[in-house]
Amino acid sequence: MxxxxxxxxxxxxxxxxxxxxxxxxxxxxxxxxxxxxxxxxxxxxxxxxxxxxxxxxxxxxxxxxxxxxxxxxxxxxxxxxxxxxxxxxxxxxxxxxxxxxxxxxxxVSVYINGERISSFLTFYCSFSIDIDMEVRRLKEGFKESVGNSEVRRTFLELRKMVGTPDWQRATYWEYTSLSTMCCYCNKEFGLLQNRRHPCTVCGFMACGDCCSKDLIVYIPNEEKGSKDPEPRIAVIKIVGCPEREPDMCVYLRICSQCHLYLEEKQVQKMQQTLTDQLQKTDLFWTKIVEAAKKLSRIRAKINAHLPKYQEHINTMGIDSGAPRASLQGENGIQVLARAQCDMSDLFVTFVLAVESIRGIQPSTTQQTTVLKNLVRGNYNFYQETVFLFRELRKTLEDTTLTSADILETIQKFVDRNAMRAVYVFLKQLALESLMLCDKFTLNNTVPVQFAEAEEVVCQDLKQCIKDCKDDWAESEEDINNVLKDQIQRLLYGTQ
Ligand SMILES: [Zn+2]
Ligand SMILES: [Zn+2]
Ligand SMILES: [Zn+2]
Ligand SMILES: [Zn+2]
The missing domain is CATH 3.30.40.10 (Zinc/RING finger domain, C3HC4 (zinc finger))
Known part of the structure; x- marks a missing residue:
């Protein structure tokens, strides 16, 4: 039939x-x-x-x-x-x-990152929810489906009306989507009233009260234009979330359990960043204050030396075009030459000091501004004073009254300074090579060679100093002071 x-x-x-x-x-x-x-x-x-x-x-x-x-x-x-x-x-x-x-x-029972959650579920057939992994899924999904595109974000809003996009479905979504009541308050789900809302992190179904749109996946506004933006995730209304709504963001539902978990993590992370920042800030200000002090010391020296240099030129009568008779003999030339070398030295030290500020890392916009202003202010000072110095030097060189012996004397001082720099440099190299030999137990051929070269340079230096009619003992003390600084820096890494 x-x-x-x-x-x-x-x-x-x-x-x-x-x-x-x-x-x-x-x-x-x-x-x-x-x-x-x-x-x-x-x-x-x-x-x-x-x-x-x-x-x-x-x-x-x-x-x-x-x-x-x-x-x-x-x-x-x-x-x-x-x-x-x-x-x-x-x-x-x-x-x-x-x-x-x-x-x-x-x-089901639920383990969140290895810890059993006993508030709403039972303990036999367990789900092991790896929240970090689920969070990664959300970030990657956001990056892929929205990224930096306003159009795609609008599309996502429309897309959500048809159903939950795949990347918002948690690992256990498939199993939990068949639940008939809220996993927190046991309210029955209905078709029109009390609809089921999946938590986008763990995937469990809850009612609207127990699962609110408190999670935000976003791209920080400062990274908005970048090619490869890195999405972030945050629980809103909790410290550490963006202060203003970012342009590129979506709000997602999160159940009370996941809310609690992520909130705690967010607060911890915020505390950590604050502590880090505080330490970094301290270091920054210490360094900046040190650098500023050093610079102002050099500036004071330049300010004191420059008028003296000008005075020397004036008293020699070069400036006024007075007859050569006003030159105060050989002694006067020496003073002038020394003043000029001192000035050059000061400018070099100054530029080096300004350069060293650039190595200080600012971590806030306020710090960047302070740093910029310090560098700018000092460069302006340099520009002004070095211009004046050059002008004075030019007067000295241009004048017909400048005799060959003045220039020769100045040359002697320049030679002396160069020689002194070479000598200090060699001493430093010798020391460094000794340290290396000691560290890696090498034989001391290289340090010995440095020591020999040092001896030769030392003789030349002594000659130069004699030519300048300077005192060797006094110069030696100066050099030793410089070396002491260098060694300290080498051994302890301090400035
Ligand atoms: Zn029961
Ligand atoms: Zn079971
Ligand atoms: Zn959840
Ligand atoms: Zn509920």
Whole structure:
């Protein structure tokens, strides 16, 4: 007896089963959730129903009665109350998870980053939620689907009306999406009222009250134009979230549990950055104050020396075009030459000091401004004074009254200074090579060679100093002072 157009397979209408009994069976299946024998999941592992008087869920304690019926978790076989078996999962007939299997009742427990969460779920078939991984998924998804494009962001808003985009679905979304009530307050979900809202982090379903749009994935405004922006994530209204709404952002739902977890992490991170910043700031200001002091010392010296230099030129009468007779003999030339060399030295030290400020790393905009102003102010000073100095020197060189012996004397001082620099440099090299030899237990051929070269340079230097009619002992002390500084820097890395 074939039933045309009824949709019932012909072979079922033959044999023992009548259509009537088949329909009866179908209705029964739907009522009980039982399936035909060939799909039946094993019950061998079920705990005997009478082994429990209360729900096996830790902390649930629901007592079984005529109204509160017993339910077996199809996965672990324990006995639970109805609200504790609200989830479904695809299992094969041997009760193992299987995407091809049928949906079966089961209970879940949740571990968030290895820590058991006991507030709302139970402890048998566990989910291990790796929040860091889920957060990464959200950031990457945002980057891919929105990135820096305003158009794509608008599209995302529209797209959300059709359903949750894949990147907003958590690892366990597939399993939890079948839950029938809020996992926090147990309110039943409805089609129109009290709709289910998945947490975009853990994937569990909650009502709107227990799962709010408090998570923001965004690209900081300062990175907006960049080619490869790095999305951030933050819980809003918590310290560490952006102060103003970034242009490129989406708000996502987050359940109370994940809210708590991420909030705590965010606060911790904020505290850490604040401590780091404070330490960095301290270091910055110490360095900047030191540098500023050093610069002002050199500036004071330049300010004191420059008028003296000018005075020397004036008293020699070169400036006024007075006859050569006003030159105060050889002694006067020496003083002038020395003053000129001192000035040159001061300018070199000054430029080096300004350069060294550039090595200080600012970490806030305020610090950058301070640093910039310090560098700019000092460069302006340099420009002004060095211009004056050059003008004076030019007068000296241009004047017809300047005799060869003045220039020669100046040259002597320049030579002396160059020689002194070479000498200091050699001494330093010798010391460094000695340190290296010591560290790596090498033989001391190189340091010995340096020492020999040093001896030769020392003789030349002595000659130069004599030519300038300077005192060797005094010069030696100067040199030693410079060397002491250098060694200290070499050994302790301080300035
Ligand atoms: Zn179970
Ligand atoms: Zn229960
Ligand atoms: Zn969550
Ligand atoms: Zn709720």
């Amino acid at each position: 074939a039933v045309a157009g009824s949709g019932i397979p012909a072979d079922l209408t033959q044999g023992e089963d009548s259509v009537e009994s088949y329909i009866k069976k179908l209705v029964l299946q739907q009522k009980t959730g039982e399936v035909t024998e060939q799909y039946a999941i094993t019950k061998h592992h079920w705990k005997p129903s009478d082994s429990r008087k209360v729900c096996a869920t830790e902390g649930c304690g629901n007592r079984f009665s005529l109204i509160s019926r017993k339910h077996h978790c199809r996965r672990c076989g324990e006995v639970f109350c109805e609200s504790c078996t609200r989830y479904q999962m695809r299992l094969n007939t041997l009760a193992s998870p299987d995407p091809q299997g049928r949906l079966q009742k089961y209970i």
